[in-house]
Amino acid sequence: MRADAAAPLLAAAAGPGLLREVIEGAPRGAAGRLLAGGLTGLSWLYRAGLEINLLGYRLALLKRARLDAFVVSVGNLTSGGTGKTTAAQLIARALTEAGLRAAVLSRGHGGRRAGVVSDGARVLMTAAESGDEPVLTARALPGVPVLVGKDRRVSGAHAIREFAARALVLDDGFQYWRLVKDREIVLVDALNPFGNGRLLPRGLLREPLGHLRRAHAIWITHADLVEPQALEALRERLRALHPHAAFALARHRPTAIREPGGDAEIPLDSLRGLRVLALSSIGNPTAFEMTVQRLGAAVTPLRFPDHHPYSSRDLEAVFARAGSRVVLTTEKDAVRLPACRGPVPVWVLSVEMELDPPEAVSQLVRDAGDRR
Secondary structure, eight states: OOHHHHHHHHHHHHOHHHHHHHHTTOOOHHHHHHHHHHHHHHHHHHHHHHHHHHHHHHTTSSOOBOOSSEEEEEEESBSSOSSHHHHHHHHHHHHHHTTOOEEEEEOOTTOSOOEEEEOSSOBOSOHHHHOHHHHHHHHHOTTSOEEEOSOHHHHHHHHHHHHOOSEEEEETOTTOOSBOOSEEEEEEETTSSSTTSOBTTTSSBSSOGGGGGGOSEEEEETGGGSOHHHHHHHHHHHHHHOTTSEEEEEEEEEEEEEOTTOOOOBOGGGGTTOEEEEEEOSSOHHHHHHHHHHTTOEEEEEEOOTTOOOOHHHHHHHHHHHTTSEEEEEHHHHTTOOOOOSSSOEEEEEEEEEEESTHHHHHHHHHHHHHO
């Protein structure tokens, strides 16, 4: 059994509150210390398997496939929401606007099927079939094919063959080693860069911090939501870990409010002074809630586990909790919500990623064009 697969068994035995304390680095009492010890042992096994696997690729015992396209990977070091899907959309949009035929390849967390989520003209799968992020990307990027599947060699080859893709964007690809990648972009969340600094399942790290050296570029996301001193301290730490990486700061800029499934925009300033129930089941709900607060709303959070498949009963509970508040949710949540008729409005907040410097993307586009 893999270490990350065994972790849920320990979590079920210990309870979610105790597990959260341990992962946050503050186990209390005998039960907390016992759980921390068990998870630490599993994290050692996880690291051993990780290093053995990577060594196989370094020694060419395991083969990486090379596809006839410019391959860009967007990933992270931690488990949780750093903004990978939004970044992948930003890159795919920029490539397309520059005249390069791009496709997005997603693993499809929680999906049941592999295949074509969008052919660029139509969205062909539901969130239950493909996972929420591929459907979100397909809706956000008309004209861009989106494919889902665990084996990105297969989905990438399909995108090249069927859609004449010349650039492939891997959403969550840093830990995908089976494919040669032209650019590795790693996102680091300024709000919670490395968790407690420990590997899964004792902490949130998918890989040791030293593995950042594989990255060509590091983008610090949610950079506008932390104090300047904390941001500069993080930049210095990252520079020490990887002095040769290209750095950029990223923020998630609110662009619009809509009703689920609707096109008509509600002005962003409609949130000013409004009492809002911020509904989310995403990796980093804090960033969403802080963004809504900055738009002037009085926020009451309501959080579900990441990728939660909402049911009609869940929605009834949400409306009961909302009272007279407006329910505001994320685009990622909206693709998983059932029909949203209720006693209070349900709104969806749209965001786009902005980079400082913006040349971080334009240089990537030029590199892809040179490859062509």
